[in-house]
Amino acid sequence: MKQQDRQDRMNALKAWENLTIADNFIFQKVMRKKRLCKRLIENILNIKIRKITFPETEKDIRIRRDSKSVRLDVYVEDEQGTLYDIEMQTTDYATPDELPKRTRYYQAMMDMDVLNKGELYTKLRRTYIIFICAFDPFERIELGQGRSLYTFRETCQEEPHFLMGDETTKIFLNSKGRREGINHDLAAFLDYIEGKSPQGKFTESIADAVEAAKENKEMKVEYMTFYMELRRREEKGREEGRKEGREEGKAEGNAEGRWKVLMELVHDGVITVKEAAKRAGMTEEAFRKLAM
Template identity: 40%
Template sequence: MSKTLKELNLEDDFLFAKVMTDERICKELLEKLLNIEIEKITMPEDQKTINILLGSKGIRLDIYVKDENNTVYNVEMQRGSHKNLPKRLRYYQGNIDLDLISKGEKYDSLVKSYIIFICTFDLFKKGRHKYTFESICLEDNSIKLNDESQKIILNTKGVMNDLDEELLEFLKYVECSNEDTAQKSKGALVKHVHERVEEVKNDVSMEVEFMTLLERDREKIEEGIEKGIEKGIEQQKRTLILKQYNKGFTIEYIADINDFTVEYVSEIITLGKG
């Protein structure tokens, strides 16, 4: 059964995107997570879509922001278990880079970038809340490639005390985004996030948008089921025709007893021979 807007947690894409498009909240989370100071961030568009190459698989980003130095931050929410997450990170990085640099421009125009995935599962099962990746030399780990790209995987299922209290509270809040969790939090981050969560959940226009998206998803699922049923029925017809033909029935007789056209039966048999 589908959740209502008020029942959503921050782990749900709709609520996460609506909360994190608040520049103040997004800036506060990034500063806390990366231990940096950001003067300001700009959000070029909600859920930025990158679809550069014809025929290639495009990507739709949950949160895509830039700071005053044009540093790019991409933040994504990931639920369930995704074994292909490392390859997805690689694909996202490649597409973001292609989007940043135009044909004929120098590679120097590629700016620093962070791709941050907030996961409700521990991909590496090492108990950490945070896994940070940069390119280093395998022969000498003191040598970094310095390509100014960093990938971070946050994990709500971590057990180590490897982050400061505010970030640990935030990760708990991701899966249980209610008043009780917010009240138990000592830091300001969760309280600020919760204020925005309450604003979204009590906004009538957000409710309408959420219900519209939900109905659209339902229609797509129903359409997929109908197509699957039609495909199954068609396959049953084909199997029946070929079975009867292999028993020696004529095309005309098969068409007559099944109420098919002779042309349809002939086409199925021709395809079956191929």
């Protein structure tokens, strides 16, 4: 067991050293810096914001005990009460409607969270749900155009320029898209996600914040503890799989328990499909088929 713990710590340390802005853990830490988070929102929306606040350190929303809860990566509001949820997304799901339907659920949960019983619907806030993707989320859809930015609002089908006015907006950024229709700072940020050197004051500031975070000993311990907990959860899943399996089918039970836990981690955005497939000892294609 001590040898396994030592190996886990070594793996956790290696993972920590390889973290980039595309990792949820680092992204959340960097975006806690208000000036960077504010500037990112301004670059995405081409607007100016006077100030932003973080209503909660970590935003978890659960409406009912038996409902699916959501944990929002970066949840902020501006001085006018507009809410922004920013999510870093590195997992390209097998089904093309996974992310659009996830934004639908997030929107519903955010609305129910802010509207108290008996209040008028006019009290609902203007909201922006922003997914920053390390892939084109619409590549497998006929309408996907390889853009760096996709913006969706409720419009009238018969009159496309007529907005319904519910004040909800869903935005998908694509780090692999064409750098057209976006400003220089946002293009440089997407290039940085792709592993290119930071260009410009804004992206250089983000890169500095990433390095500062990785030099923070408390964050390092936090991440390594988190990483090792994932390993324990996987081991627990394998053990449960063995218990559930028939005596003659323990190997199958072991494998099933393991990939069920891995699917949960992928769905929660903790690890990528590529990482999960590697841990499961199978190809990405095979893992996607199991996950469907």
